[in-house]
Amino acid sequence: MLQLDLFPTYGLADSVASTTFQDNMKLPLHRWYRYTAGFSGAWVGEMLEKWKREGRSRVLDPFAGSGTVLVESMLHGVDASGIESHPYVYNIAAAKLQWDDFDAEELAGGCLEVLRKAKLKEISRTEYPALITKCFPPDTLKKLEALKVSCREVEDDKLRNIVWFIITSILRSASPVGTAQWQYIQPNKTKAKVLDPFAAYESKLAEMLEDIQKLKGRFGASSSAVILKEDARNIVSVPEKWADMVITSPPYANNYDYADAMRLEMLFWDDINGWKDLVDKVGVNLIRACTQHVSALKDSVGYMSSELLAPIRDEIEEKYFLLKDERSKHGGKKNYHTMVAAYFYDMAQVFWSLERVTSDNCTMCFVVGDSAPYGIHIPVDEWLGKLAQAAGFNDYSFEKLRDRNTKWKNRKHRVPLKEGRLWINK
Ligand SMILES: C[S@@+](CC[C@H](N)C(=O)[O-])C[C@H]1O[C@@H](n2cnc3c(N)ncnc32)[C@H](O)[C@@H]1O
Numbered sequence: 001m002l003q004l005d006l007f008p009t010y011g012l013a014d015s016v017a018s019t020t021f022q023d024n025m026k027l028p029l030h031r032w033y034r035y036t037a038g039f040s041g042a043w044v045g046e047m048l049e050k051w052k053r054e055g056r057s058r059v060l061d062p063f064a065g066s067g068t069v070l071v072e073s074m075l076h077g078v079d080a081s082g083i084e085s086h087p088y089v090y091n092i093a094a095a096k097l098q099w100d101d102f103d104a105e106e107l108a109g110g111c112l113e114v115l116r117k118a119k120l121k122e123i124s125r126t127e128y129p130a131l132i133t134k135c136f137p138p139d140t141l142k143k144l145e146a147l148k149v150s151c152r153e154v155e156d157d158k159l160r161n162i163v164w165f166i167i168t169s170i171l172r173s174a175s176p177v178g179t180a181q182w183q184y185i186q187p188n189k190t191k192a193k194v195l196d197p198f199a200a201y202e203s204k205l206a207e208m209l210e211d212i213q214k215l216k217g218r219f220g221a222s223s224s225a226v227i228l229k230e231d232a233r234n235i236v237s238v239p240e241k242w243a244d245m246v247i248t249s250p251p252y253a254n255n256y257d258y259a260d261a262m263r264l265e266m267l268f269w270d271d272i273n274g275w276k277d278l279v280d281k282v283g284v285n286l287i288r289a290c291t292q293h294v295s296a297l298k299d300s301v302g303y304m305s306s307e308l309l310a311p312i313r314d315e316i317e318e319k320y321f322l323l324k325d326e327r328s329k330h331g332g333k334k335n336y337h338t339m340v341a342a343y344f345y346d347m348a349q350v351f352w353s354l355e356r357v358t359s360d361n362c363t364m365c366f367v368v369g370d371s372a373p374y375g376i377h378i379p380v381d382e383w384l385g386k387l388a389q390a391a392g393f394n395d396y397s398f399e400k401l402r403d404r405n406t407k408w409k410n411r412k413h414r415v416p417l418k419e420g421r422l423w424i425n426k
Contacts, residue, residue, distance in 0.1 A: 018043035019367050019401055019419055024068065028211040029099055033092050033169050035066035039249055039367055044072040047365065051245050052078065060243035060357065062232035062350060063250045067093030070225040074100070080225040081243070083232050085285040088262040090229045095165035097225055098158060104212045110159045111166065111205050114150045115198060121146035129267045134187035135175045143197040144174065148269065168265050170200035185264055231285050233349035238357040246354065246364035251289035253343045253380055254371040259283040288342035291335045303341040308348035311390040312383045316344060319376060326374040336373035344383055351391035358426060366422040369404060372415035381422050388424045396424045
């Protein structure tokens with residue numbers, strides 16, 4: 001049996017690895033779902049311990065994602081609240097937080113019963129969305145469909161959520177095409193390692209049971225971690241002045257589409273019909289950090305006259321018109337100018353929202369990266385810092401962790417970009 005070191009020391013606090021999810025695949029609970037947009041659980045654990053020693057006890061993550069901060073909080077005895085507005089990402093975090101609610105044997109019995117029923121199911125469905133048939137050969141699809149139908153038959157809500165989670169987490173590993181855990185699916189590429197859906201289901205369950213057995217009784221009871229399906233721009237369920245720590249990573253203004261990142265999964269579960277449905281059902285609740293989500297906006301000069309953007313008005317106006325001008329020189333005609341205006345408008349709302357729910361001695365850490373659409377640099381850390389100050393926070397500083405300029409390479413520019421931690425105090 002695999003021996004888990006519960007808190008391995010990677011020396012992550014000072015390392016660039018703290019901004020990536022990579023090492024989480026070795027950590028209990030975190031490893032249940034590979035969420036590439038996530039950051040390091042070990043680093044979050046170190047932060048929580050440090051801030052606990054300073055007398056802090058309640059942490060908030062307004063962009064909770066797969067629940068890295070929430071899981072670590074349970075393991076470190078800190079009360080936590082997380083906000084996540086993507087329904088699928090929310091479900092993933094919610095399932096991970098249930099680890100302590102189950103008896104391992106009971107969970108094993110329930111999940112294996114679903115598998116047993118799936119293996120006996122006769123599947124007659126042959127019509128699927130095009131992306132699904134491109135990603136899964138007919139035999140694989142029959143097995144996945146059988147698992148899906150069996151999952152829907154589970155009456156107990158908690159068990160059904162866990163079974164949903166297991167099936168969702170194995171989908172990509174059961175596909176022979178390029179389905180890296182990232183936004184774009186590449187049906188023309190093939191993968192070296194492909195898992196049989198039933199075998200993948202069983203081994204994911206085994207991994208989860210191992211973690212539950214290992215952690216049961218040792219963690220969890222002394223703290224509560226809750227995930228809320230809300231919008232960080234308008235946090236309503238967290239009491240005023242509740243949090244004295246914020247650890248988070250918002251979407252970067254780099255055109256990555258968080259709605260699209262789960263298109264395969266949402267199509268598989270028949271929750272969307274196509275791209276427009278995805279934008280209407282999911283995109284509207286997300287920070288507008290990609291051009292797809294601002295395509296309906298005719299123009300966004302209106303945002304610039306908003307009081308919310310007053311602290312950065314001159315700078316953002318200058319970049320806005322540069323981007324608008326640049327747009328006319330490019331074939332794709334991307335609305336980066338609109339995206340940048342909407343992004344900072346949204347993030348200003350987040351800081352006002354956070355101001356309400358954080359205590360007077362709250363300290364915050366935002367893992368952020370800057371961007372350069374069409375080669376025009378947007379100083380994200382500085383602008384976010386200024387917007388936070390205008391919302392009532394006191395001071396900010398940026399700690400650079402690494403250089404990054406790969407994202408925009410295909411746009412043929414060499415503007416140096418960086419990623420790091422934006423520290424903000426009340
Ligand atoms: C960089 S990821 C956070 C990953 C997280 N730190 C983890 O380790 O899993 C940003 C998350 O913000 C979510 N998000 C985007 N807009 C949001 C909004 N308005 N309110 C709440 N969450 C939002 C996205 O769905 C995404 O999961």
